[in-house]
Amino acid sequence: MKVALINIGNELLSGVTVNTNASWMGQQLMEIGHPVQTIYTIGDSRNEILSALNDLWKNYPIILITGGLGPTHDDITVAAMAKFFDTELVFHQPTFDALKERLESRDIPISERHEAQAMLPRNAEVLINNAGTAPALYFCENDKHVYCLPGVPHEMRRLMREHILPQLERLSPVRFQRTLLRTIGYPESKLYDTVKHIVESLPAGYVAFLPQIYGVDIRLQTDDTKKENREHLREVLEKIKARLGNAIYAEKDIPLAQAVGNLLREQNATLATAESCTGGLMGDMITDISGSSDYFFQGFVTYSNQAKIDTLGVPENLIKKHGAVSEDVARSMATGAMEKSEVHTALSTTGIAGPTGGTADKPVGLVYIGCVVGDKIQVKRYQFSDDRRLNKQRTVYAALNLLRLELFAEQK
Amino acid sequence: MKVALINIGNELLSGVTVNTNASWMGQQLMEIGHPVQTIYTIGDSRNEILSALNDLWKNYPIILITGGLGPTHDDITVAAMAKFFDTELVFHQPTFDALKERLESRDIPISERHEAQAMLPRNAEVLINNAGTAPALYFCENDKHVYCLPGVPHEMRRLMREHILPQLERLSPVRFQRTLLRTIGYPESKLYDTVKHIVESLPAGYVAFLPQIYGVDIRLQTDDTKKENREHLREVLEKIKARLGNAIYAEKDIPLAQAVGNLLREQNATLATAESCTGGLMGDMITDISGSSDYFFQGFVTYSNQAKIDTLGVPENLIKKHGAVSEDVARSMATGAMEKSEVHTALSTTGIAGPTGGTADKPVGLVYIGCVVGDKIQVKRYQFSDDRRLNKQRTVYAALNLLRLELFAEQK
Incomplete structure (x- = not known):
């Protein structure tokens, strides 16, 4: 069935917040056969919510609304929904109790504002929000399905996963x-x-x-x-x-770090990292995978030259001769991490993340990656862009892929 | 004046692409006193463009449209604009010449498809696109201002900066x-x-x-x-x-890591980190700030217990007695990082990121953070949620804030 989204929030219009909710919802809904056909992004205004609903109501059997459900004064979705369905607000005890429990566990005193959060339209079905204080609402009238969700991304996603996507999947004509x-x-x-x-x-x-x-x-x-x-x-x-x-x-939606982690686990291999330009992002991506402690022993973020020398044993004259961003230093960092850790594999990164620090010889985006698997050591040179964050990310992906290809070759 | 945006693209609806154009345009327009009041995101369909324009035309003196201007089959904005203004398409020689020059410089042969790109509505003023092949169009009718821009972000931004923002700024009543x-x-x-x-x-x-x-x-x-x-x-x-x-x-849009970094720099202080549950994210956030090498000496990602013992000198019996996730180990990690680095400040994290690994005593989301500034050592206990990524992020923010408050107090 056709879906319309209404994303409420002045911060979306003024560009303070990027509307990642719309794209996430679009992907999830597409996957269960309910493609999003239109998205209205509007301000925190009751009239605008009503106008958008009146516009979309006749053409869309499914409407999802995000935002305007929290405790502050610009949260006006509940009032708009009551007006749209011509019903009144009633006190919803389970919502208040859940809110109270949540707040008490965090030592936040209950205020009038919180009581107001439990006043909900009479015709709403309340969906329990396990990730925050704002309730989510479901309205089903004349074969139309309208959902109101908080705009906070992790709360919205959890409510979608736990309640709304399963409900909508049952309504889908195709698989x-x-x-x-x-x-x-x-x-x-x-x-x-x-x-x-x-x-x-x-x-x-x-x-x-x-x-x-x-x-x-x-x-x-x-x-x-x-x-x-x-x-x-x-x-x-x-x-x-x-x-x-x-x-x-x-062949499924898993990150590269998980694909590499699976190979390491299958081969009973362990990993250590030595990062300079990536500053810890490699360890972060590796440890975003639950269970990565099976194979990730430790990482060194040797950001200064002195740390490379003191902690990894990179020879000082190597840095003096070739510079910290060089094939030799990348190799020495990788073998250093390996020696300090008694592991089977090691990765190292050194480069110029930018946007400053580049020279004619060594421009911003120049990166060396070292990869050790058993006795085999290799160092590769990359030239990325002038964007610091992208350079860090691309370096980690390239490093993980180097290791993956080596482990893949070992397996054969 | 009030602005409406129309962002065209099936990829925006299916969530393949996040609509960063809307937020960027919203920010830029807000700054020159033309707040965006509504955003329609619609599919690659001539009828939907016409329907959106008809909807918005009466209420909005300024309408900006992105997308649907390239050479592929789903680009239909030009046809929709001609229909909306009830005019015909005419061949626009300067557009064709610019396109031809651009393609020839890249050794791309001219095809019929490119000639079609130079057929533009008779009432359009053409804005030169110096970053790509699709032209941008400006329509001024009945005191309404309508702009059509390509959806490719860097092309849109350049056209906005070079043509549209200066034009609109002259129309703005407020700053x-x-x-x-x-x-x-x-x-x-x-x-x-x-x-x-x-x-x-x-x-x-x-x-x-x-x-x-x-x-x-x-x-x-x-x-x-x-x-x-x-x-x-x-x-x-x-x-x-x-x-x-x-x-x-x-008091401006800088990340917490930068605020902390500024304090460190002002106080000529350096920092080392010892991360367990955050797995490198703390180092990553710190080094996302260009210039962080001024104060960030190194980080240890001691993910395994053995690494905590070998690399940071955490006593083995401390881990045996209290567990790796404990106040004592957090303290020992922080002082260990400090001793190994000759720095002025150190932060440590140890916790159960989840979603597995929790016990009744030590539930998922339990985190200890150690903070050393000079002679002062403190360890704080936090209870976060059951979301691995959020737990890592919140732990880093909490750690950076601990350090910030200490540095702030020192400064007084």
Whole structure:
């Protein structure tokens, strides 16, 4: 069924906040066969909410509204909903009790403001918010489904996952079978040219190339209700896999760090890292994976030259001769991390993240990555962009991919 | 004057692309006194463009449209504009010449598709796009101003900067003065209650409370054209600052890590970190700040118990007796990092990030943070949520804030 979103918030209009809720919701709803067809972003105004609802009500069987549900004065969604459905607000005891319990556990005193948060439209079904204080509301009238959610992203996502997506999935007429192939190593246009002849047999819109910060995802889908569709998708998938080989690091939506972690775990191997330009981001990405303590022993963030010398044993004259951003220092950092940790594998990064600090010889974006697996040591040179954050991210992806390819080769 | 945005693109609805154009444009337009009041995000469909334009035309003197201007088959904005203004498409020689020159310089052959890109509505004024091939269009009819821009962010931004923002600034009746106060330590509702009586004197909509992952931002603004407005804003600002004291960590849009970094730099102090549950995120956030090498010496990501013992010198029996997630180990990690680094300050984190690994005694979300400044050592206990990523983030914010408050106290 067709979905309309209404995202409420002056901060979305003034650009203080980027509307990531809309894209996340769009993805999730698409996956269960309810594509978002229009998004209204409006201010914190009861009249604007009413006007948007009146506009969208006739054409959209599903409307999701975010924002305007918290305790401050600019939260006006509840009042607008009562007006729209021509009903009154009533005190909702379970909402108040949940709020009270939540606040008491954090030693926050209950105020009148919190009591007002439990006044809800009579025709609303209340969905329990396990991540925050604002309740979510569900209205079902004349076969229309309207949901009101808080605008705080993690609260919205949890409510979507726990209540709304399962409810809406049951209303969906189609079942999509979707597959994701996550690739690394091909630019988007080259990847497209490489597999174009394979994916052409799929209906338009059933294949998408989604460039990521580093690497490109291929998303394939088919209507799952017919057997021949499922078989066709499987054939296409096998052909792409044969063509791309180890450029595919995952066949589902897992991060590269998890794909690498799985290989390490399978091989009973452990990892240490030595980071300079990435400043800890590599360890952060590795440890974002629950269970990474199985293989991640430790990381060194040797940001200063002295730390590289003191902590990793990088020879001082190596830094003097070649500079901290050099093939030799990257190698010495990786072997240093390995020696200090008694692990099987090690990764190191050193580079000029930018935006300042570049020279003619060593421009911003220049990075060396060291990778040790057992006895094999390699160092690779990369030239990234002038964006500090992107450079850090691309460096970590490149490093993890170096290790992945080595572990992959070991496995054969 | 009031602005409406129309962002065209199926990729915005399906969530493949996050609509960063809207927030960027919202910020830029707000600054020159043309606040965005509504945003329609719609699909690549001529009818939807026409329907959105018909909707918005009567209420908005300024309408900006992005997307649907490139060479591919789903780019339909030009046709929709000709239909809306009831005019025909005519060949625009300068557009074709610019396109041809651009393509030839890149050795791309000219195709019919490119000729079609030079067919533009007769009533359009063409704005030169120096960053890409799609032209931008300006329509001025009945005192309404409509702009069509490509959806590619860097092309849109350049066209805005070079043509549209200067044009619109000349039409603006007001100038806004805006201030951001970034706070930490108050939940949103408590913050609001604390400063409510101060901000009430500002016109509605001129103050906003924006909750972040950790902390709340207060955004204040006023029309800058009258002296009494400016003075009133300054008074309000001073009162809030007096009331909130050191809960305010910045008076402009800088991250907490930068506020802490500035204090470290001012005090000629250096920092080392010892991370367990945050896995490198603290180092990552610190080094996201360009120039952080002035004060950040190194970080240890001692993820395993053995690493805590070997690398930081945490006594093995301390871990055996109290567990790795304990006040004693947090203290030992912080002092260990300090001793290994010859720095002035150190931070440590140890906790159960989740979602697994919790026990009745030590639930998921339990975190200890150690903070050493000179001779003063403190360890604080926190209970966060069951979300791994949020726990890591909140732990880093809490740690940085501990250090900030200590440095702040030193400064007095």
